[in-house]
Amino acid sequence: MNPLRYKAFRLIYSADQWRSRRVTPGGVAVVAGFALVGGLGLDSTQxxxxxxxxxxxxMLILAVAQGIRFRDRLSLSRSLPRFGxxxxxxxxxxxxxxHTAHWQRGLWLRETFADPRPSYRELRNTPEPGEEQRNRFDRSLGYYRWLWLIRRNQRATTQRVAVPPIPPRSQVEVMLTLRPYSRGAVHLTGATLMRPDLFGxxxxxxxxxxxxxxxxxxxxxxxxLVQLAGGRRYQSGGVALASSVGESDEFMALRDYRPGDPLRKIHWKSWAKLDKPVVREDQDEFFVRHALILDTFQAEAYSQTLEEAIAxxxxFACSFQxxxxxxxxxxxxLEAYCFTAGRGLGHTDQMLEILASVVACGDKPxxxxxxSVVERSDLLSGCICIFLQWDDDRQGLVQQLGALRIPTLVLVVAAAGQTAADFDTRVITAPTTRFQVVPLDNIAPTLLAL
Incomplete structure (x- = not known):
């Protein structure tokens, strides 16, 4: 990728954004007609x-002059949800x-996203999915890759909406619709108010x-409902980890009630004495704990296989109770992560937020x-492995889990049309291990059949 070509792409994008904001479809037609008759009328005598x-x-001069003068005292606020x-x-x-003393009419509103243009390094090192199917000229030029990266970085789109007339020193509400098409953070920097000139x-x-x-x-x-055969496991320091989920053995202390504590843990005598709810803590806890292992190891910065694995x-994170x-x-x-969701610890929405920010790991095996998995094997009741491929390293992990008698569900996200017959599953000998191929073209039905 040539740096000069990259700069040209940036300029083209800026010019196109300016045109889409400033010039209406009618204006495009008038500019085209202006250029056409300008070429035909070079000789005014003929x-x-x-x-x-x-x-x-x-007309164009008057339209531009009127548009440039648009400056009024208006302000904006949003009721934006935290997640989509x-x-x-x-x-x-x-x-x-x-904030002015006169009516505001004929306005249009359009959201403004943070600059989605990729860096030169990102453009050079991140191929578009399916780029190898494009012709040689398109692959060499890289413009389709540029457009795909802009769409990927922006993650969502909105349409402009008409604003109803705003009375003096008053406010109006407008409903906008954001259409997200990929996971990640969407950054809005503000909004653009547009008012067409007299000619439109x-x-x-x-x-x-x-x-x-x-x-x-x-x-x-x-x-x-996915059932793994494992039962409750002993958790060292289980109360601190699980906030009294499971079966307790030995009384340790009393503490104030926290939302979510089960009624069976309430110490009624202490509540009557202190006039506030008190619960008992127990030293040893037995409860169900599953591991959700997500494979992020691939050479590419982006692939549809990884996106579906994250999905x-x-x-599964939403389906577990x-x-x-x-x-x-x-x-x-960038490093090994382990995030725990459950009562007294993280919540499912936090786990989903973490999944929304997952990136491919291309520099580690x-x-x-x-x-990380082996260290927690004594605590685990079951394990769900979501793999991007089925090689010796991944087979070795499944064998270790089977040897430890941990019920395991293995899901391999595969190319369209692939089935379990295309994979060597002879290494799976443990009766508690299930193997399932999830082809990209048949994900939903495959999952419903689990």
Whole structure:
């Protein structure tokens, strides 16, 4: 990728954004007609088209002059939710306040996203999915890759909406719809108010700054009730970890009641004495704890396989009843991570937020994840492994889990059309281990059949 070409792409994007904000479809038609009659009317003695040229030119000058003058005292506020979901339209309310003494009419509102243009390094090192199927010229030029990266970085789109007339020193509410198409953080820097000129050719624009962000969570699939054969396991220091989930053995102390504590833990005599709810803590706890192992190891910075693997992990994170058990999400990004959701610890929405920010790990081997799993093997009642491929390292981890008699569900996200017959599963000998291939073209039905 040539640096000069990268700079040209940036300029083209800036020019296109300016045109989409400033020039209306009618304005595009007038500019095209202005250029056309300008070429036809070069010799004014042979043609009268120069009169049309002069007329169109005058319209454009007046339209631009009127649009440039648009500056009014208006302010903006949003009722933006904290989360959205990829593929699910999200509606929210925007309030516009008119601080002037006259009516504001004929306005349009359009959200402004943070600059989605990729860096030169990102453009050079991140190929577009399916880029190898494009012709040689398109691959060499890299413009389709540029467009794909802009869409990927922006993560969502909105349409401009008409603003109803705003009375003097009053406010109106407008409903906008955000359409997220990929997971991650969406950053809004403000909104642009547009008012077309008298001819409807050129928009006067005023930027209202208001920086806000929201997380777009991975899309999820419906899942049946997945039962793993494992039972409750002893947790060392279980009360501190599980907030009294499970079966207790030995009384340790009394403490104040916290929302979510089971009624059976309430110490009624202490409540009557202190006139506030008190619960008992027990030293030893036995409860169900599952591990959700997410494979993020691939050479590419982006792949549809990884995105669907993250969607599978999000689906399982939502399906587990964390009020009755704990769920450990384990993956490797810049380092090895383990996040636990369950009563008294993290919540499912926090786990989904973490999944929304997961990136591919291209500089570490899969074996770097294995120690985190083995260290917690004594605590685990079951394990769900979501793999991007089925090689020796991943087979070795499944064999270790089987040898430890941990019930394991192995899901391999595979290319379209692949089945279990395309994979060597002879290494799976433990009766508590289940193996399932999830092809990209048949994900939902495969999951419902688990």
């Amino acid at each position: 043609s009268l088209t120069y009169q049309i040229f002069t007329f169109l030119g005058s 979901t990829a593929g699910v339209p999200l509606s929210y309310r925007v309030t516009l306040t008119n 050719l050129f928009n006067g624009c005023q930027h209202l700054p208001l920086a806000q962000s929201l997380w777009i969570l991975p899309h999820r699939y419906p899942l049946p 599978l992990a999000a689906s 964390t009020q009755e058990s704990l769920l450990d999400l384990m993956f490797v990004g 899969f074996s770097s994840l294995v120690p």
